[in-house]
Amino acid sequence: MSDATDRPPLRVTINDVAAAAGVSRATATRALKGEGRFAEETRARILDISERLGYVPNTMAAELAAGRTGTVGLLLRDASNPAYGLLFSRLQDEANRCGLDLVTVTIGADSGGTKQVTALQRLLGMRVAGLIVATGGVTNAQLEPFADQVPIIRAGRDATGDRVHSVAYDEQTHGALLAAHVETLGHRRVAVLATDPAASFPEHVRATAMRDHLEAAGVDVTTLPVGAGPAEGVEAALALASTGRITAVMCPSDYRQLAVLRAARDAGMSVPADLSVTGCDGILPGADLLGLTTVRVPVELVARDVVVAMRSLLDSDSDDLVRRSHAGPLVPGTTAAQPSPPRDSFQGTT
Amino acid sequence: MSDATDRPPLRVTINDVAAAAGVSRATATRALKGEGRFAEETRARILDISERLGYVPNTMAAELAAGRTGTVGLLLRDASNPAYGLLFSRLQDEANRCGLDLVTVTIGADSGGTKQVTALQRLLGMRVAGLIVATGGVTNAQLEPFADQVPIIRAGRDATGDRVHSVAYDEQTHGALLAAHVETLGHRRVAVLATDPAASFPEHVRATAMRDHLEAAGVDVTTLPVGAGPAEGVEAALALASTGRITAVMCPSDYRQLAVLRAARDAGMSVPADLSVTGCDGILPGADLLGLTTVRVPVELVARDVVVAMRSLLDSDSDDLVRRSHAGPLVPGTTAAQPSPPRDSFQGTT
DNA sequence: CTGAAAGCGCTAACAG
C-alpha cells in the first residue's frame, strides 16, 4: 500500500488516488466524473480506491481549473422571519429538484449596509454561476455592475433597470385585496399602519396600496406612520378605536397584526366587535387558529418561478429579462368583521 | 490605460490591478489585504485602482493558494420549520458578531439520506475551516471520518463518539418539565404522542421523557405512536378524551399541539375544559395569543454557544471535546389546566 | 519595501 492510504481524508488528493490506482491524474479525473473515454475496469478500480481513501474532491481547485462554477449563490435576509425562512426553504427545494446547487450567505437583520456588501462579495468571489437575491438590503445599483457577468434574479421584490431579473410578490395587489375586504365589510373609518420605506419597503408598498384603495373608495383613512418596531403605532390605533374614531386598523404585516391583537386583549377590547384588524403574510403556523385576516403571500410560486428562471438563464435557453410578480389569495379571518353600529354618533359619517 | 480597464468586473484579476498600478502581483496582494510591508502611498494607489476596476478577489484561487479557508460551513435542515429558521438566523448573527464567515447548505425536508451526503461533501469540498451541523439527517458515523481534519459541532442535538462536538437542546429535560407541569396540574390519565425515532429523533426523546416522568409519578399513560405527519394520532387522542379515558394529551411539538387544537375546535371540544394540551418549541410568533402550553427551546443560547465554541476550536484555544446541552423554560399557557371533575367515574383513580 | 518564482489541486486540450 502506498503511504497515501493512511493520510487523513481531506488531505487526500487526486494524485494519491491516481498513484494508488497506478494511473495518471487525468485518467483519475475522467473516471471519477464519468466523462470522456476510459476502461470500465479501470474506472471501477479508481472509484473503489478513491472511496477507500476517503477522497473528497477539492471544489475550489476543480472550479478554478475548470473556469466555471456549478453553484448558484443565494443572498438571504434574516431567516427568523418565517416568511423568509419559508422562501429560503422553498428555494432550496426547488433548486435541488432542478439540479441546482445552492450556497447561501445571510446577513443579520441588525447589521448595516456594509455587511450586505461583504456577503455579496463573498458570493461573487466564489464565482457563482448565478445569483438569487432575497433581501432588500442590497440595492439594484450594487447589483447592476455584475449583471452582465452572471445572471441575477431578485426574489420577492422588484428590480429596476434592464439587467437584473426579478420574480416579485405583488404587494400592491396584496394591499388592495385587503383594503377591498375591509371596505366591503362596511368600514368607513380606518387606520392604516404605514411603514417607513426605509424600515421595510414591502410593508410600505402594502400600506400605500391599502390607503390608496380605501381613499379611492371614499373611506376616511387615518395614516399612522411607523418604523421597524412591530409594536409601533399600536397604542395610537387602539386609542383611535376606543374613541370610535376608527372601526378597523390595517397592518402591513401579520407581526403587527399580532401586536394589535395582543394590545387589544390587554386593553380589554374585543376583536372584531370593538375593532377589526387585518395583517399580511399568512404564513404563520396557527394563523388559522387565531383567525388572522390576511393575504397568503405566494412563496411557493415565487420560489418555483425564480429557480426555473435561473435554470433557463444558466442554460441560455433565453436571455430575455425576467420581470414577473405574483399575488396571493385573501384569507378572510375572524379578526375582521362588519363594524358594530357606532355608539358615539359624533362622527356622523352617514 | 491598460486594456484591463474595460474588462468586465468579474474577469478582472489581480494581474490587471497590479499591471495598472505598475507593481507586481505580490505587492498588489499585500497591499490589498494590508499584510506584510509596503509603502502607504503604493497601497493607496492600488486600493484605488482595484476599486475603479471593480476587482473582486477570486476566493477559490485565494484559498487554494493559501491552503486554508476563512469560512465555516453550516449544514442545515429545512428552514420552513421556524425552530430551524430561528436557529439559522441566530447562528448567522452570532457568527458575524464573532467574525466568522458562514456558508450554508441545506437539504430539503423531503429528500433522502443521499442528498444530505451530497451537501456534506459540498461543504467539505470547499475545505471549510469548520463545520456546524444543524440537522439530524446526517449521522455521526458520516461525520466522524472528518472530525480529525476539521472541527465539527452538532447544534441542537447530541453527538456520539469523542471527536464530534455538540451543543444540544436538553430535550429530555424539556419533556420532563412539561410532564411535571401536567402532573402537578392534577392529571392522572394522560395520552402522549410518541414520535417514531426515525421520523424525528428530538420529538422521540421528548415524548419518551414525558412518558417516563409521568409513569414514575404514577400517572396512567396511554402512548400513541405517531410518524412524521403532524396530524397523526390526533383523532385517537380526541376519541380517548371524549370517552373520558384521558384528561390531557401531551404533544412532542407545537405543530402537533396546533393540530390537536384545530381538531378539538372542529369537534366542538373545548380546551382546556374538556382536554388539556401541551406542546414543545415555544417559538411560534403568536404562541402567546393562542395560549400554548409549551417549553421555549433555548435557541439563542445554543447558537451563541456553538459559535463561541467554534471560534475557540479554530483558534486552537482549546482542543477539549465540547459536549453541552441547554434546557429552556416552561411556558405555562391556557391550553393546560386542572382536569375537570370526571363526569364518568368508572375510572375511579382516587 | 518590492519582485521573481514556485506551487495549491484540479481540469482540459492535445498527443500518444
Next chain:
DNA sequence: CTGTTAGCGCTTTCAG
C-alpha cells in the same frame, strides 16, 4: 483508452 502538458488566480517564501 491514457499520459503529458499547461495553466486557472492567487499567496508566499526568498532574494533583491
